[in-house]
Structure formats: C-alpha cells, structure tokens
Amino acid sequence: MGGKGRQLxxxxxxxxxxxxxxxxxxxxxxxxSHLHIPLVKDRLETARRTLECxxxxxxxxxxxFTNAPxxxxxxxxxxxxQVAGAFVAAIESPHMMEDLEGIDQLSVPAxxxxxxxxxxxxxxxxxLPIPTAVVALLEPCDGVTSLHEAIRTHRDWRDVPMxxxxxxxxxxxxxIDYFANELREMVVFLEEHTGHKLEIERLVEVVEExxxxxxxxxxxxxxxxxxxxxxxxxxxxxxxxxxxxNLCGTPEGTAWFRDLVADAERRVREHRPEVAHQKIRLxxxxxHPVWFNELTPWLQQEWGxxxxxxxxxxxxxxxxxxxxxxAIWKGLAKRNLLDTPMIRQAQGTVEKFVYDIERIxxxxxxxxxxxPGHMGHKDSAASVxxxxxxxxxxxxxxxxxxxxxxxxxxxxxxxxKNKISQFFTAMNLG
Amino acid sequence: xxxxxxxxxxxxxxxxxxxxxxxxxxxxxGVMGYFCSAIPEEIFTAxxxxxxRIRATGSIGTELSDAHxxxxxxxxxxxxxxxxxxxxxxxxxxxxxxxSCDNLRRIYDHWTSQLSTSFVRIMSFPRKTGPPQVDWxxxxxxxxxxGMEEHFGLEISDARLWESIRLHNETRRLQRQLYQLRKTExxxxxxxxxxxxxxxxTAMPKETYNGMLRExxxxxxxxxxxxxxxxxxxxxxxxxxxxxxxxxIEDQGGLVVTDSTCFGSRIIWKDVREEGGDxxxxxxQYYVADRHSCPRTFGEHERRAEFVREMIREFKVDGVxxxxxxxxxxxxxxxxxxxxxxREDGVPYLSLEREYILSGVGQLRTRIQAFLETLEG
Numbered sequence: 019m020g021g022k023g024r025q026l027x028x029x030x031x032x033x034x035x036x037x038x039x040x041x042x043x044x045x046x047x048x049x050x051s052h053l054h055i056p057l058v059k060d061r062l063e064t065a066r067r068t069l070e071c072x073x074x075x076x077x078x079x080x081x082x083f084t085n086a087p088x089x090x091x092x093x094x095x096x097x098x099x100q101v102a103g104a105f106v107a108a109i110e111s112p113h114m115m116e117d118l119e120g121i122d123q124l125s126v127p128a129x130x131x132x133x134x135x136x137x138x139x140x141x142x143x144x145x146l147p148i149p150t151a152v153v154a155l156l157e158p159c160d161g162v163t164s165l166h167e168a169i170r171t172h173r174d175w176r177d178v179p180m181x182x183x184x185x186x187x188x189x190x191x192x193x194i195d196y197f198a199n200e201l202r203e204m205v206v207f208l209e210e211h212t213g214h215k216l217e218i219e220r221l222v223e224v225v226e227e228x229x230x231x232x233x234x235x236x237x238x239x240x241x242x243x244x245x246x247x248x249x250x251x252x253x254x255x256x257x258x259x260x261x262x263x264n265l266c267g268t269p270e271g272t273a274w275f276r277d278l279v280a281d282a283e284r285r286v287r288e289h290r291p292e293v294a295h296q297k298i299r300l301x302x303x304x305x306h307p308v309w310f311n312e313l314t315p316w317l318q319q320e321w322g323x324x325x326x327x328x329x330x331x332x333x334x335x336x337x338x339x340x341x342x343x344x345a346i347w348k349g350l351a352k353r354n355l356l357d358t359p360m361i362r363q364a365q366g367t368v369e370k371f372v373y374d375i376e377r378i379x380x381x382x383x384x385x386x387x388x389x390p391g392h393m394g395h396k397d398s399a400a401s402v403x404x405x406x407x408x409x410x411x412x413x414x415x416x417x418x419x420x421x422x423x424x425x426x427x428x429x430x431x432x433x434x435k436n437k438i439s440q441f442f443t444a445m446n447l448g
Numbered sequence: 449x450x451x452x453x454x455x456x457x458x459x460x461x462x463x464x465x466x467x468x469x470x471x472x473x474x475x476x477x478g479v480m481g482y483f484c485s486a487i488p489e490e491i492f493t494a495x496x497x498x499x500x501r502i503r504a505t506g507s508i509g510t511e512l513s514d515a516h517x518x519x520x521x522x523x524x525x526x527x528x529x530x531x532x533x534x535x536x537x538x539x540x541x542x543x544x545x546x547x548s549c550d551n552l553r554r555i556y557d558h559w560t561s562q563l564s565t566s567f568v569r570i571m572s573f574p575r576k577t578g579p580p581q582v583d584w585x586x587x588x589x590x591x592x593x594x595g596m597e598e599h600f601g602l603e604i605s606d607a608r609l610w611e612s613i614r615l616h617n618e619t620r621r622l623q624r625q626l627y628q629l630r631k632t633e634x635x636x637x638x639x640x641x642x643x644x645x646x647x648x649x650t651a652m653p654k655e656t657y658n659g660m661l662r663e664x665x666x667x668x669x670x671x672x673x674x675x676x677x678x679x680x681x682x683x684x685x686x687x688x689x690x691x692x693x694x695x696x697i698e699d700q701g702g703l704v705v706t707d708s709t710c711f712g713s714r715i716i717w718k719d720v721r722e723e724g725g726d727x728x729x730x731x732x733q734y735y736v737a738d739r740h741s742c743p744r745t746f747g748e749h750e751r752r753a754e755f756v757r758e759m760i761r762e763f764k765v766d767g768v769x770x771x772x773x774x775x776x777x778x779x780x781x782x783x784x785x786x787x788x789x790x791r792e793d794g795v796p797y798l799s800l801e802r803e804y805i806l807s808g809v810g811q812l813r814t815r816i817q818a819f820l821e822t823l824e825g
Contacts, residue, residue, distance in 0.1 A: 125783055126780055159777065160776075161780070163575055163778070170749070184746075186572045192587065397550040400550070400551055
C-alpha cells in the first residue's frame with residue numbers, strides 16, 4: 019500500500035482495534051466499564067476523525083498535549099499527536115517490535131530517546147497521516163525540538179506548514195507573557211492554514227469547562243491520598259490524558275471526571291479499593307513505560323505495592339482566570355509552560371523536581387520513590403543526585419532503575435522486577 | 449610547528465591556565481566564565497572582565513561529577529563539572545550560562561549548589577530566530593548587564609559596549625582571515641593548528657590575542673603551504689576544542705580546511721553591528737538571529753545547510769566529517785537531516801561518535817583511513 023493508503027493503514031487498524039475493545043467492554047460490562055468505555059470511545063473517535071479529515075480533505079493538525087489543547091477544542095480543530103501511535107489504550111502498539119527494528123535503520127543514534135526516534139520513524143516510513151499543519155513542540159527536551167526540525171525538513175513533510183511556540187526557560191511573569199504571545203501567534207498560524215477561527219467567547223467556554231476538569235482532577239488526586247488509594251495508576255494516567263488531550267475542555271471530558279471522582283469517593287467510603295492489598299505506596303517519578311501493564315499487576319500481587327502518583331498524574335491543577343482575554347492567555351501560557359505534567363518538571367531549573375517529590379511524598383504518604391531513569395531523559399539523568407538527596411532529606415528510599423520506557427529490550431521487565439524486589443527487601447518494605 | 453606565535457596559541461589551547469589569564473588575575477582583574485557560544489563575551493569585556501569559555505582541557509576523569517550526573521549525560525558536561533569540582537575554575541569571578549542543552553543546563557543547578565562562585569546566572573536563550581526572540585534575548589542581556597553592574601560595582605556604559613563590540617569584531621575579522629588562507633591549494637595552516645588558535649581566543653584578553661593573531665597572519669602569508677595531503681575535509685559538529693582530535697584526522701592525510709563547529713567558523717563568520725541604537729539590541733540581534741546557529745535552534749536547518757554548502761564550495765572540500773558527542777540529542781537528530789542533504793547533494797560524509805576526551809584513536813584512524821580511501825576512489 020503506498021501514498022495515502024500507507025499513511026492511513028495504521029489509523030484504519032487503530033479504528034478496528036478500538037472498535038473491538040469497545041465491543042468487548044460493552045459485551046462484558048464490569049464495575050469499571052463506565053470509566054473505561056468513554057476513554058476507548060475517545061480514542062476511536064480521534065482515529066475516525068483523522069480518517070474522515072484525510073478522506074474528505076478537511077483540515078486537521080498534528081500537535082502535542084502541551085500546546086494548549088484548549089485552543090484546538092475551541093477552534094473545533096481536529097488534532098493528533100505524532101507519537102501517539104506508540105501506545106494503544108495505554109499499552110504498547112502491536113507494531114512496536116517491527117517499528118523498533120525500523121528505527122535502527124534511521125541514522126539517529128540509539129542513545130536518543132526511543133519515543134522520539136519512533137516519531138521520526140513514523141514520518142520516514144510514511145505511516146502517519148500528513149496533516150494540514152503542524153504545531154511543533156520545543157520543550158521539555160532537546161530531542162523533541164530536534165525531532166521537529168527533522169520532520170520539518172523531511173522530504174514528505176517539508177511542504178506542511180509548521181509553527182513552534184518558543185518556551186522560555188524560567189517561569190517568571192515576563193516568561194509567561196512571552197509564551198502567551200507565542201500561543202497567540204500559534205492561533206494566527208492555525209487560522210491561516212486551517213481556515214478554522216478562534217472566537218474568544220468560545221475559548222472562554224472551553225477554558226471554563228477545562229477548569230471544571232482541573233477542579234475534578236484535583237479532587238480525584240486528593241482522594242488518592244486515602245490510606246487505601248481507590249484505584250491503581252491506570253485511571254490517574256487517564257485523568258491526565260482527558261485533561262490534556264482531545265477531551266480537554268469538552269462536556270464529555272468533564273462528565274468522565276465526575277464519574278471518576280464519584281467512583282473514587284465510593285471506593286474510599288466503602289473501604290473497597292481497586293487494589294485490595296496495599297502495603298507499599300509508590301511514586302513512579304517519570305512517564306509511564308509501555309510495559310507498565312506487565313509491571314503493575316506484579317507489583318500489586320507480589321508486593322502489595324500500588325503506584326499512587328507519577329510524573330504524569332501530578333501537577334498543581336491551577337485554574338485559569340477567565341475574567342479577561344489577557345488573563346486567559348496568561349493562564350493558558352502558565353498551564354502549558356509551568357503546570358502540565360512532565361513539561362513542568364523537565365523544563366526549567368531543578369527546583370521543581372525537588373518540590374514535587376517532597377510535596378507528593380508528604381501529601382500522599384509515599385513509602386518509596388522509583389526513578390526509572392528513561393534513557394532519553396538527559397535532564398533527569400543530570401538531576402539524579404538532586405532527586406536522591408531530596409529523598410534522603412525527607413527519609414524516603416529512592417531507587418534508580420535505568421530503563422527504556424519504550425523498548426523492553428533495553429532492560430527486560432524481569433530485570434526491572436528483580437531490581438525492585440531487591441530494593442523492597444533491602445529497605446524492609448512489603 | 450615552526451611559528452613561535454602558533455606555539456603560544458597551542459599552549460593556551462592545551463591547558464586551562466595560561467600566562468595571559470594569570471597575568472590578568474595578578475593585576476587584580478576579574479574573569480567571567482561562560483558556557484556556550486550563544487553568550488556575548490562582549491558584555492564581559494565591556495565590564496573590564498576577561499571572558500573565559502569553559503572547557504575541560506586536560507581532564508582525565510569524571511569521578512567527582514559522576515555523583516551529580518549520570519552515564520546518560522554527555523562527557524563534555526561531566527568533564528567540565530569534574531574540573532570545576534577539582535577547583536580548577538576557582539579563578540573565576542563569575543559564570544554565565546544559557547539553557548544550551550539538557551545536559552549543560554543542569555550544570556547551573558549543580559554549580560550553584562556545590563561551588564561558591566559568587567556570581568552565577570542562567571539566561572533563557574530562544575529556540576527561534578524571529579524579532580520576538582531577539583527582543584526576548586535583549587531583555588535577558590539587559591538584566592545580565594544590570595546584574596553584573598550591581599554585583600561587581602561597575603558601570604557597563606553603551607560607549608564601552610560599542611568599543612567592546614568593535615574589538616570582538618576585529619577578532620572575528622582576523623580569525624576569518626585565517627580561514628581565508630585555508631582556501632588556497634596549499635593552505636599554510638592545518639585544521640588542528642587553526643582550532644588551537646580559535647580556542648586560545650576564548651581564554652585570553654582580546655587586545656593581546658588580536659595582536660598575536662596579526663603576527664601569525666603575517667607569518668602565514670609568507671609561509672610554505674601544506675601540499676602533502678590526500679583530501680580536503682570539512683568538520684561539522686558541536687563542541688570540539690581539542691586540536692589533537694583533528695591532528696589524528698590530519699595525520700592520516702585528510703587536511704581539515706574548514707568546519708562548522710561552535711569552536712570554529714560558526715562563531716566567527718559574521719559580525720555584530722557596530723553602531724546605531726542600543727548595543728545590547730545589536731548583540732541580541734547577532735546572537736539570536738544573524739550568526740550561524742547550531743541544531744538547537746528550530747527553523748534554521750536550511751540556513752545551516754546553505755552555510756555548509758557554501759563552505760564546501762569555497763574551501764573546495766572533498767568530504768565532510770560529522771562529529772557528535774555521544775548522548776547529544778541535538779546533533780543526534782540533526783545527523784538524520786544532514787545525511788539526507790549530503791546524499792541528495794552527492795557529498796561524501798562520514799559520521800563519527802566521540803567522547804569529549806580523545807579516546808579510541810586506533811578506531812578513529814581506521815575510520816578516517818577508510819573514508820579517505822573512498823574519497824580517492
């Protein structure tokens with residue numbers, strides 16, 4: 019299959035996969051289905067809309083969760099993320115091994131982040147739908163900037179207009195103003211290339227809706243402080259996905275959050291957590307590996323360990339002031355520059371690493387911190403002593419694993435389990 | 449190496465401490481360290497401070513910095529911080545950084561917590577080159593200027609800044625003249641020696657340096673050229689401050705006639721505007737938008753590629769060697785685009801991984817040897 023067909027092959031497959039997952043969930047309902055079904059429907063809808071845009075010549079864009087997704091929602095502009103293909107419903111893509119072999123053929127060194135190399139591979143192999151325009155991401159790491167420069171000049175994508183909001187390094191008032199202007203420029207770019215317009219009244223509605231989501235997200239996060247944390251990490255990860263992706267600022271997203279909070283409240287009230295035995299409360303201080311679905315059940319069953327928070331599930335959940343247009347832009351800039359998980363910790367000086375670890379450990383009664391040490395995260399690798407010292411200071415054990423979150427061959431999951439077991443034993447946990 | 453001046457430059461490039469810096473300090477004058485070519489030395493000179501670009505020449509290990517960085521971080525950063533922890537940078541009165549890369553930006557965090565340098569600043573350097581980015585950097589530089597004035601109790605006047613800009617432009621003009629000499633069929637200076645000259649320029653007072661460089665240029669104009677080479681090469685990459693690395697290449701018969709590195713042509717090819725308006729604006733305009741960028745900057749690949757093509761044409765380059773420090777993401781992805789460009793252009797290209805400290809020389813020789821053989825057809 020060549021040309022447009024090849025571009026859509028994976029998306030068509032994704033639609034089929036999500037249709038099958040949806041049917042399975044609908045045919046076999048359990049007490050969690052009401053929370054899982056909307057998420058699957060969202061992924062299905064996203065893939066379907068991408069197909070529809072390509073087939074019907076409707077504008078759509080490739081962008082990232084930290085480029086103020088509220089704006090695309092307000093513009094009714096469909097978008098997808100270039101690396102989303104690495105995951106299917108929070109587990110690794112069935113094509114992962116084939117794709118990992120593919121990236122070895124690219125002339126990008128193996129010490130660069132595997133996820134970003136996958137992003138380039140998808141472009142190079144022609145298996146991403148070519149969008150009308152791209153909004154690149156220049157934070158939080160060097161790799162992502164360089165990935166977009168490589169995509170921008172790629173033979174198949176060089177005619178696709180690309181805009182990149184420039185993130186300042188620090189988070190003071192002038193940085194926020196500057197980034198707010200970059201976001202305004204992004205809107206000008208999107209309007210010019212997609213024909214979709216941003217109405218401020220609509221943006222206000224969307225931001226207010228997204229504020230409701232953030233309020234509920236905070237409420238949910240607070241419920242995870244409970245001695246019996248209501249859920250494992252899957253739904254906490256989904257909360258981030260809903261708040262910062264295609265359901266951002268939508269009533270459907272808010273409804274899902276309400277359901278999530280209600281479910282968590284019920285479980286806390288009834289002392290009936292999803293993970294029955296919880297002896298160890300764990301902070302996984304990074305993004306989630308695609309092999310997490312193999313690790314977390316083992317953690318729960320073998321050690322009674324539940325991952326309470328991670329880098330992607332915790333943020334300040336700050337609301338955006340919608341009293342004026344200026345306040346909205348500043349709020350969007352602040353949220354997307356300083357609050358959004360992962361961007362928040364990795365962008366800027368190291369204090370946020372320390373602050374968040376201390377905050378999470380204290381607020382969530384964390385027993386130990388695991389820093390996976392993803393091979394692509396050079397800034398965190400350079401922050402390891404700071405994290406270790408922060409943990410020592412507050413008296414919580416710290417483990418550095420050394421993994422590739424996207425390539426299980428780097429450190430096999432069994433080896434990860436061994437390291438964690440030795441750590442738990444040595445620290446008298448469990 | 450016949451020239452006394454060249455030997456002096458080589459000596460300065462081969463060690464961190466040098467007679468010029470020592471003499472400067474003896475006069476009770478300050479030294480400002482800085483990482484990355486995106487930081488305007490001109491401001492330090494205008495403040496009466498000696499700009500000293502940080503490197504880790506002579507470092508043999510990373511045993512101290514390994515407690516702060518991991519083996520996923522690039523060796524340049526680990527060696528530099530190790531050298532600093534060993535006290536070899538205790539002569540600095542201040543240090544200025546920008547968020548150059550994910551490895552380097554963390555040096556700021558560790559330096560401020562582990563070392564007692566009294567003035568340490570990190571500035572936010574834009575990743576794009578448009579007018580808003582120039583304005584942004586102008587504000588950053590203005591804050592740096594006032595921060596230095598306050599800390600060191602001095603005034604950095606506009607007049608001093610323009611004077612400093614003219615002085616640094618003169619340095620760049622002289623350095624470009626050195627490069628011009630290498631365009632000839634029999635260049636009078638090797639790539640390794642040229643690198644030593646450029647590196648020395650980041651570690652000594654510019655007035656002294658310019659005087660020495662003028663002498664060297666006069667000598668080279670009369671000197672016999674190098675004729676016994678097998679191919680004319682260009683080196684492309686990031687931090688390369690070790691002339692010995694190029695000497696290994698040149699010992700195999702590949703004469704390095706030009707480069708695009710951040711201790712090379714990228715930092716000297718253009719000048720800062722010498723008059724008109726705010727000198728800080730002139731510096732911001734130059735460092736953000738006018739000079740040739742590295743792959744850290746987004747949206748500039750075409751301009752970078754055109755610069756390289758121009759170099760290849762003007763210096764009659766037979767082949768290009770790309771050198772990348774392991775764990776550098778910026779050059780990691782750039783390699784992909786560069787290789788595609790060269791494939792389209794039909795330019796022979798050899799991509800090399802390296803550590804900051806010269807190592808694996810045998811393997812390097814073999815790769816160079818093989819590359820030269822392919823160039824010779």
